[in-house]
Amino acid sequence: MKRLRWGGTWLVTVFAVVGALVVGAVLIAIGDARTRDAATYFFTYPWDTFTEAGYAVRDAYVALVQGAVFNPNLSGTAALGPISETLVNATPLILTGLAVALSFRVGLFNIGAQGQIIAGAIVAAYVGFTFDLPVGLHLVVALVGGILGGTLWGGIVGWLKARTGAHEVITTIMLNYVAINLLTFLLGLEGFQRPPYGQAISESVAASARLPHLLGSSLRVHLGLLLALAAAVGVWWLFTRSTLGFRLRAVGANPDAARTAGMAVGRLQIAAMAMAGGLAGLAGASQVLGVTGSVTGSVAGTIGFDAITVALLGRNNPYGVIAAGLLFGGMRAGSVQMQSSTGVPVDLVGVLQALVVLFIAAPALVRAVFRLKPGGAKAVGSELAAGWTR
Structure with missing residues (x-):
């Protein structure tokens, strides 16, 4: 041959x-x-x-x-069930895959997407069941809260890297455990835990903060899919069309040369990890607001770790990450x-x-x-x- x-x-x-x-x-x-x-x-x-x-x-x-994809033995709306489940599974994988790919692109190994997902899910859920806001505005605030939660969790890693030189692999792994145990603690607190306070599950998110379904109430695929696709386009634009993206690429290629050229390497590393955390936080928010409706100890599943595989398979290209996320989402479904x-x-x-x-x-x-x-x-x-x- x-x-x-x-x-x-x-x-x-x-x-x-x-x-x-x-x-x-x-x-x-x-x-x-x-x-x-x-x-x-x-x-x-x-x-x-x-x-x-x-x-x-x-x-x-x-x-x-x-x-x-498609089961010929089903008919009507049920025939769309398989592809709907694939898209539901792919949504958080795409977002967290982008988070890992973005940090890899800047020369940082983000092993902490798991913790960033949990942080985003906690904040999004809290906003979802605590705030009393009009429909639409409530959803936007909850999504922003999830993004900010993940941004904070990722930003901590970037700050430690820039200010103390702490290796991001160690800090992200440790922050994963912090997030897991923080969630366990919150699920035992009155006000976060759902009554009658005998189970580890949060209050339910209000209907006004839920992500709408795209193909009808009987199919679970939701607006988070479109947000994930928009995020992929945004990451592509960041690295190929923006000045900030050029600087991030320069830091990833050679941080010493970037520093010699006058770039604030530390600030760029903080920005990269914060943006990566925000993407992962959005994944956590999409899970809570679009799928589960509440937070449990397994809200992140293995998504954060699977995202590393998605980023590798997608060759750190945002469109490759979409394809890899769809592949792994289909495998799960x-x-x-x-x-x-x-x-x-x-x-x-x-x-x-x-x-x-x-x-x-x-x-x-x-x-x-x-x-x-x-x-x-x-x-x-x-x-x-x-x-x-x-």
């Missing part, structure tokens, strides 16, 4: 996803009872093993797509249908995501396996430092 001529970053990314799906297919086959039974007489009728394995993989991936229809556990999606990161982190392995011609692909580390090309 001839080597493919082009081995650029995006082709490597595509084949990283393909490689993850291939390994996932092997795991599905191993876990399938019929395939294992056929394997007991493999040397007598080897084709039976391959046939059963093929059926198992086909059924699992078909169910995954049906649960994520489809995993439920996959488990109910074929018995393949939803944990397979987590395995696929981890494999994608593994393959992206080892582009030479992807090129060797798929026989891609070297050249044009940058190492992941240099991409995180230099960001996307214009």
